[in-house]
Amino acid sequence: MAPSRSARLAAALIALCAALGVAAGFTAVFGRTGSVPATAWIMVAYFTNLTGLVVAVVFGGIALRRPGLSRPWLVAGTALASLLVGVVQRLLLYGLRELRGGDLVGDILLHQALPVLVPLFWLAFVPKGRLSARDPLLFAAYPLAYLAYTLMRGAFDARYPYPFLDVGKLGWGPVAAYAGAIAAAFLAVGWAMVALDRFLARRRPAAG
Template sequence: MDSRSARLAAALIALCAALGVAAGFSAVFGRTGSVPLTVWIMVAYFTNLTGLVVLAVFGGIALRAPALAQPRFVATALLATLLVGLVQRLLLYGLRTLRGGDLVGDILLHQVLPVLVPLYWLAFVPKGRLAPRDLALFASYPLIYLGYTLLRGAYDARYPYPFLDVGKIGWGPVAAYAGAIAAAFLAVGWALVLLDRRLARRKAALG
């Protein structure tokens, strides 16, 4: 991942993430007129937090920060961006009419990153470095987010996503949605580990 082309590709992905979050921030700030309130609203959403994770990981790769360039961190960002894209498409698509910065952020974070990050992993990340134990890291991010969201909701009675809104749909449906998303996330994570090993074996066989 230290080649010039890998760093340039990582810089492009980091730029897309930064622009997506910035566009969303600008749109929310235009409605609130308050920086602290805008930050509070922005960090409620898994999409925006994932954009920041992608910015950190791929910005680190572009700047040659080895601590952030580990394959397990890239894989975590990959799974998170896929989750963002799939949940938006399956559960949230069409619920709001988006314009301006909201639309730009939606396109970059929900559509562009879920394509670019997996392509980067396929093209540039060394294979054979992932292990089943990495599933704990993969799962920790969405689980921490879930706990954080429920705590926020208990504090201000607002939930960023309708399928996590305990006040409107109750704990049972929220638990069902969260369980289904977690199961899908772990299944895709396991498939990624298997694909990583298969690609490593193929590369070794080809010499």
């Protein structure tokens, strides 16, 4: 896709929101640890922060006209991951902690703004009719890789970033049930995106 000027401006705004959200969270965690390596180790434990970095890279690339980062399947997958961040936070994590300062800024930008802005960008600016029924399986590789990474980290240091992935407290059965339900919902929404992509392509010819 060759992004228009308005698309590049929108992408730049989204990349800025992602970068500021991750930076705000990093500043807040650093204030508690006083250590850059410890802060980085904590930050990369969270799917939210990793997805924020992905959004910053992909949308920064779109803003800077990097063609490899503006592919429709990549933008759609990033939109789906961002949507997952917002839905999981709202359904499973909302209200568990009182947030202030950088934690609150990061929460607003990463959990509330990006899950709306990134899918809207896909709807408004990405050419339609380019997704296939296999793409949601490709999209799912990212959260599944994160799940494996998180469980390996937890086996190493007995700390889990999210309560529903805490094998030590819940056991493998409930964690597998949570992970399976999230994966099923992720794939269902992914295939819904493919169907919407095809529907919109029939209504307006795909550009470029």
